[in-house]
Amino acid sequence: MSDATDPIAPRASVFAGLRLTWTAIIAGSVLLFWFTLALIGPWIAPHGEAEIISSTTFAPIGEGGILGTDKLGRDVLSRLIYGVRTTMLLALVTTVISFACGVTLGFAAAILKGWFDVIVSRIVEAFMAFPSTLLALVIIGVFGTSITVLVLTVGLVLSTGVFRVSRALGYDVGVMDFVEAARARGEGTWWILTREILPNSMAPLIAEFGLRFTFSILFLSGLSFLGLGVQEPAADWGLMVQENVGGLFLGSSAALLPAACIASLTISMNLLVDWFQQRQQGETVLEKIDQ
Amino acid sequence: MSDILSIRNLRVEGRPPGGAYVPIVKDVSLSVRKGEVLALIGESGSGKSTISLAAMGFARPGCRIAGGEVWLNGYDIMKLSPRERHALRGDAVSYVAQSAAASFNPALRIGRQVIEAPLWHGAGDAATLTAQATELYRKLDLPNPESVGHRFPHQVSGGQLQRLMAAMAMSCGPDLLILDEPTTALDVTTQIEVLKAFKDIIREQGTAAIYVTHDLAVVAQVADRILVLKDGEMVEEGTTDAILHNPQHDYTRKLMAAVRPAPHLVDHVAARDADVPVLSVQNVTAGYGTVTILSDVSMEVPRASVVGVIGESGCGKSTLARVVAGLTPAREGRIELNGKQVEAELDARPREALRDCQMVFQMADTALNPRQRIRDILGRPLQFYHGMTGRKQADRVAELLDLVDLPASFASRYPAELSGGQKQRVNLARALAADPRIILCDEVTSALDTVVAAGVIELLKSLRDRLGVAYMFISHDLSTVASFADEVVVLYAGRVVEKGPSKAVFQAPWHPYTHLLLASVPEMRQGWLEGVADTAEARAASTGSVQIGAKGCPFANRCAKVITGTCETVAPPVRDLPGGLTIACHLPPEALPA
Known part of the structure; x- marks a missing residue:
């Protein structure tokens, strides 16, 4: 290329230059809706979380509450609104925990290499060898069903995958010349990790975060369904499916709606992640061709 | 029709991400007759690769053929359906890319990949095609033509792989062969x-054939006609003879000057002998894992001088720079900076020692963090080594940019907004930010266009004169080293075979390996290739391959003057010759190539 300025746009952030598609707009809107509801839910819910509003159990939509009632005659709408907060907050906390552990250890393993990498990798592989649900069941079985144990357990189980991804990323970026240049300058491990490797791993990590968040919702809902997650009378979507499973045969909204909500949240998140990844790859491909 | 390929008024447009289409190739017409080799030459960005791809009716993603006609074998391929065009590719026209290693599937045996296209076109069954391929291997002078097809791509050398790539392209017996910078x-x-x-x-x-390259000396060997391109426009067209001896256009003359800079063989080193050298490497042995790359290497870089390190790829040039920088710790030996010994390990070196010795990498774009602005890239070493922050740092960044002839406004840019040459200047500025005594330049101009590279070399020279910084200049491009270095070290298989002032190294007598290297640099005259390929040196050199860690002289298996029985087993003596020259060879000085 000649010394003339080429017209490639600056790429300050990983989000720069992303073009919206309809899928992304719809998925984003759904997510935004649930996030907003999680924030303001308690103020707009027509009834309390555990408040019994009707003597009719499994009332259909429009009778009793707007979206019917559950097995104890509680308002399904209100419990859904309260539930989004529990479900998303727990998923967020577990995902953050898994990333805090996974990314730190993964990058550390990639930079320090040697015995540290070997030991941590083998431990993680040992954890990964167990089916994740089984592993979680064992840990919760031993330590009991408190929210803290639940969050830590799911965070730990999810962090194994995050560790793998960030270790691979760390190895890939870690051999780039600009990282070598920083090493040759005498920079410490912390600088190399936070200033050189992390900013250049952001795009895949953000995508990974979205996927793990989805997985964590499904995982937590599954545990709640098994009765090991959130405990009554607190509202959680997975728990709601489980406690109202008896109404399924009556076609009750109390069992179907929370399942549909879980689906809408996870599918939207997945679509958004797909869009983000495709855009990232697309931009990189075009950029390479231009040079 | 006698023209195999005829392109008329071709226009190709390209689009940067999110931008509008801009012309890349502007109104280019050319034709190639049967048996004729047309060379397209120009810098990168001149559109030469784009034109060669358009000859197959192909435009890279983000590009489109906006106008013109491409006639191949009497078909206007722009008017063909994708299916018909597909049938032409590989059969009537085929393509040899620059990097053979990237074009072969590493998981499949070579033979299978070579016959893939004719098999697809239904040219015969696998056994017949394999026999034809073997015949091609023989014609391409490949060693063991019967068995080379059973190998995997990583089991043959780079040059062999490039010839196998040509076999792949020739396997359908195409009418037109497109060679894109194949060497x-x-x-x-x-x-x-x-x-x-x-x-x-x-x-x-x-x-x-269409031969795409930027190297005029290579073109002189293979082409019948030359088409010179600049910014997507035709500058000049003519027979090879006419272009080489009587170029009409200024741009063609500029290209020719940049290809072969005049050697600078001035002997002005003697005066510095009294000084403590900036860098002294003594008996260093290093490698990766169990493999030894460098064995017993000693060299010195005097103050404010340029020491060139030359040799083929894989001979340990880059490892030497990494050992000096501490990135690959030496196993044995001593490294001294300004007369003071430094540790082999990077972590054990004081910041002062790190500051004195900076490194510039070959690939300008991967050496800059794409998520940092130039301001931060240059600012960090200022803060790290000199504690400079805020206003002072910003001023110094502007000074550094000025030093490498870039405008101060570049400070707020990202690396992606710079061209290759500009990026390499930023890399250089980052090294200068430390105020080093020596800069290790690892093939810093190899990835750049000849004209841009010549600019970077000029900059290195002027910085040396202004700042008194020394360079260890690693390159496989002998003419650049000859035009720039005060002293030269020739490495072969991780050992120093010859070293001395560049005047002495580039003049007879030579170590047989140095002689081979110098004789292999293409000359800008037709017929050179035939002459040189027939010499005993070239024939001996092409039979063997580099063997690291061999007993005796590592070059023995490729040397035309090998003393059988001695060279393979006994390490060669290191002889001091007049003019400060040192040569490691069994041959007595008077028997060395001259």
Whole structure:
């Protein structure tokens, strides 16, 4: 290329230059809706979380509450609104925990290499060898069903995958010349990790975060369904499916709606992640061709 | 129709991400007759690759063929359906890319990949095609033509792989062969065998060919006609003879000057002998894992001087720079900076020692963090080594940019907004930010265009004169080293075979290996290739391959003057010759190549 300025746009952030598609707009809107509801839910819910509003159990939509009632005659709408907060907050906390552990250890393993990498990798592989649900069941079985144990357990189980991804990323970026240049300058491990490797791993990590968040919702809902997650009378979507499973045969909204909500949240998140990844790859491909 | 390919008024447009279409190729017309080789030359961005791809009716993603006609074998391929065009590719026209290693699937045996296209086109069954391929291997001078097809791509050398790539392209017996910089990534010694093989097979099969390159000396060997391109426009067209001896256009003359800079063979080192050298490497042995790359290497870089390190790829040039920088710790030996010994390990070196010795990498774009602005890239070493922050740092960044001839406004840019040459200047500025005594330049101009590279070399020279910084200049490009270095070290298989002032190294007597290297640099005259490929040196050199860690002299298996019985077993004596020259060879000085 000649010394003339080429017209490639600056790429300050990983989000720069992303073009919206309809899928992304719809998925984003759904997510935004649930996030907003999680924030303001308690103020707009027509009834309390555990408040019994009707003597009719499994009332259909429009009778009793707007979206019917559950097995104890509680308002399904209100419990859904309260539930989004529990479900998303727990998923967020577990995902953050898994990333805090996974990314730190993964990058550390990639930079320090040697015995540290070997030991941590083998431990993680040992954890990964167990089916994740089984592993979680064992840990919760031993330590009991408190929210803290639940969050830590799911965070730990999810962090194994995050560790793998960030270790691979760390190895890939870690051999780039600009990282070598920083090493040759005498920079410490912390600088190399936070200033050189992390900013250049952001795009895949953000995508990974979205996927793990989805997985964590499904995982937590599954545990709640098994009765090991959130405990009554607190509202959680997975728990709601489980406690109202008896109404399924009556076609009750109390069992179907929370399942549909879980689906809408996870599918939207997945679509958004797909869009983000495709855009990232697309931009990189075009950029390479231009040079 | 006698023209195999005829392109009329071709226009190709390209679009940067999110931008509008801009013209890349502007109104280019050309034709290639049967058995003729047309060379497209120009810098990157001149549109030469784009034109060669358009000859197959192909435009890279983000590009489109906006106008013009491409006639191949009497078909206007722009008007063909994708299916018909697909049938032409590989059959009537085929393509040899710059990097053979990237074009072969590493998981499949070579033979299977070579016959893939004819098999697809239904040219015969696997056994017949394999037999034909074997015949091609023989014509391309490949060693063991019967068995080379059973190997995997990583089991053959780079030059052999490039010839196998040509076999793949020739396997359908195409009417037109497109060669896109097929020897640019190869060493000069390998380039000879590959060029020779290409030329022979093109002549023998009567194929028309388009040869894309930026190297005029290479073109002189293979092309019948030359088309010079600049910014997507035709600058000049003519026979090879006319372009080489009587270029009409200024741009063509500029290209020719940049290809072969005049050697600077001034002997002005003697005066510095009294000084403590900036860098002294003594008996260093280093490698990766169980492999030893460098064995017993000693060299010195005097103050404010340029020491060139030359040799083929894989001979340990980059490892030497990494050992000096501490990135690859030496196993044995001593490294001194300004007369003070430094630890082999990077972590054990004081910041002062790190500051004194900076490194500039070959690939300008991967050496800059794409998520940092130039301001931060240059600011960090200022803060790290000199504690400079805020206003002072910003001023110094502007000074550094000025030093490497870039405008101060570049400070707020990201690396992606810079061209290759500009990025390499930023890399240099980052090294200068430390105020180093020596800069290790690892093939810093190899990835750049000749004209841009010449600019970077000029900059390095002026910085040396202004700042008194010394360079260890690693390159496989001998003419650049000859034009720039005060002293030269020749490495082969991780050992120093010859060193001394560049005047002495580039003049007779030579170590047989140095002689081979120098004789392999293409000269800008027609017929050079045939002459050099026939010499005993070239034939001996192409039979063996580099063997690291061999007993005796590592070059023995490729040397035309080998003393059988001695060279393979006994390490060669290191002799001091007049003029400060040191040569490691069993041959007595008077028997050395001259």
